[in-house]
Amino acid sequence: MTFDFDHPPERRGTDSQKWQKYAGRxxxxxxxxxxxxxxxxxxxxxxxxxxxxxxxxxxxxxQSTTDSIVAALASRYGxxxxxxxxxxxxxxxVGLNVTxxxxxxxGDEVLTLAPVYPPFMSAPKNSARISTxxxxxxxxxxxxxxxxxxxxxxxxxxxxxxxxxxHNPLARVWRRExxxxxxxxxxxxxxxxxxxxxxxxxxxDPALPHIPTALLSPEIATRTVTLMAPSKTYxxxxxxxxxxxxxxxxxxxxxxxxxxxxxxxxxxLGFTACEAAYRDCEPWRQAxxxxxxxxxxxxxxxxxxxxxxxxxxxxIEATYxxxxxxxxxxxxxPTGHFxxxxxxxxxxxxxxxxxxxxxxxxxxxxxxxxxxxxxxxKSALIAL
Numbered sequence: 001m002t003f004d005f006d007h008p009p010e011r012r013g014t015d016s017q018k019w020q021k022y023a024g025r026x027x028x029x030x031x032x033x034x035x036x037x038x039x040x041x042x043x044x045x046x047x048x049x050x051x052x053x054x055x056x057x058x059x060x061x062x063q064s065t066t067d068s069i070v071a072a073l074a075s076r077y078g079x080x081x082x083x084x085x086x087x088x089x090x091x092x093x094v095g096l097n098v099t100x101x102x103x104x105x106x107g108d109e110v111l112t113l114a115p116v117y118p119p120f121m122s123a124p125k126n127s128a129r130i131s132t133x134x135x136x137x138x139x140x141x142x143x144x145x146x147x148x149x150x151x152x153x154x155x156x157x158x159x160x161x162x163x164x165x166x167h168n169p170l171a172r173v174w175r176r177e178x179x180x181x182x183x184x185x186x187x188x189x190x191x192x193x194x195x196x197x198x199x200x201x202x203x204x205d206p207a208l209p210h211i212p213t214a215l216l217s218p219e220i221a222t223r224t225v226t227l228m229a230p231s232k233t234y235x236x237x238x239x240x241x242x243x244x245x246x247x248x249x250x251x252x253x254x255x256x257x258x259x260x261x262x263x264x265x266x267x268x269l270g271f272t273a274c275e276a277a278y279r280d281c282e283p284w285r286q287a288x289x290x291x292x293x294x295x296x297x298x299x300x301x302x303x304x305x306x307x308x309x310x311x312x313x314x315x316i317e318a319t320y321x322x323x324x325x326x327x328x329x330x331x332x333x334p335t336g337h338f339x340x341x342x343x344x345x346x347x348x349x350x351x352x353x354x355x356x357x358x359x360x361x362x363x364x365x366x367x368x369x370x371x372x373x374x375x376x377x378k379s380a381l382i383a384l
Contacts, residue, residue, distance in 0.1 A: 009038065018032050018034045027344045028343050028365075030343060030362045031362060034235070035365065041284070042280035046275070047269055069081075077210060089263065090240040092242045095227040096119050096227070097123045099192070099227075105159075106127070108157050110162060113134050114352035115169060117168045117196070142314050158189065158191060161192070162194050163213060166318035171321055173318050180216055186223060192224075194224075195225070197210070197213075225244055225245075225246050225255065233285060240266065241270030296322070303324070308381065310324050324345075324359050326358065329384065343377055345360060346359060361373075
């Protein structure tokens with residue numbers, strides 16, 4: 001079966017947040033982590049069948065929905081989970097916020113590595129917890145953890161460590177030895193480890209397997225909250241379907257208690273799409289990965305040849321997001337400059353990077369869109 005990633009439906013004038021941001025302007029939106037591809041046909045077919053049923057009452061997952069997740073994690077990662085470990089959520093960001101409330105008290109500290117997906121830093125603050133960030137190092141052409149700085153950041157009030165695996169926005173796949181060292185760090189300091197693995201099915205380098213953090217050992221599994229969702233891989237974030245996997249019964253109870261009265265249930269159509277995604281869409285996912293690899297390679301080549309002053313400093317190993325160093329351009333507002341020339345990017349400061357130094361680009365779009373966006377970026381440099 002073949003899939004068409006080159007001719008998606010028009011998103012201008014629709015409910016798309018991504019495209020509404022620049023409504024009425026000739027700006028290509030390559031900012032938010034939302035692909036422009038049609039979701040897999042099997043998801044659409046499953047949703048159409050569910051809609052045809054005609055009743056959309058309060059929903060709970062049926063056995064086959066849970067089975068699809070259990071089977072996918074076992075076949076892809078060798079992770080055999082108990083269905084009882086799953087806690088359903090209407091979004092991964094919800095999971096970050098609930099984790100902070102469940103395992104830290106007001107005034108306690110939540111540790112993470114930056115730059116990082118912004119809710120990692122804002123979720124603790126939303127409930128009067130303290131967010132502490134430790135900057136990554138660029139070492140031998142790869143983003144690396146500064147272990148000494150990480151140790152120095154721990155205080156008697158540190159309760160949680162947030163990990164992004166694979167990492168957004170650095171597109172980094174963490175190796176087993178790195179994860180094992182992080183696990184030892186959390187165990188030694190008695191920290192709960194919250195592992196956001198929403199991009200785990202989007203590994204671009206076939207030689208780099210995704211390793212669920214909780215799979216490292218029974219000891220770290222008891223201290224780990226793993227957050228997953230089909231939303232990024234199968235382009236269905238608007239259906240609000242995510243889940244936490246929490247092996248330890250005591251911590252699972254605390255997590256569920258923290259959701260009481262404030263976290264909405266997953267919607268009927270979200271369960272349907274989730275099951276179809278994990279059960280029926282592996283051929284589509286493999287085709288998507290091949291297309292994204294092509295986009296990544298085009299981006300790497302174009303930046304190296306045609307965008308002087310812009311650097312991709314480390315390999316893009318996963319996701320459809322790239323982290324661009326634009327410091328050499330000397331722009332106080334690089335995203336504003338590129339917007340004036342028709343390309344909407346994410347400001348690196350939003351992720352905790354120094355202002356004016358980095359931007360993030362989403363290459364989860366048609367090749368034609370990417371080609372045109374990069375052409376416009378070249379024009380923006382010429383204008384300098």
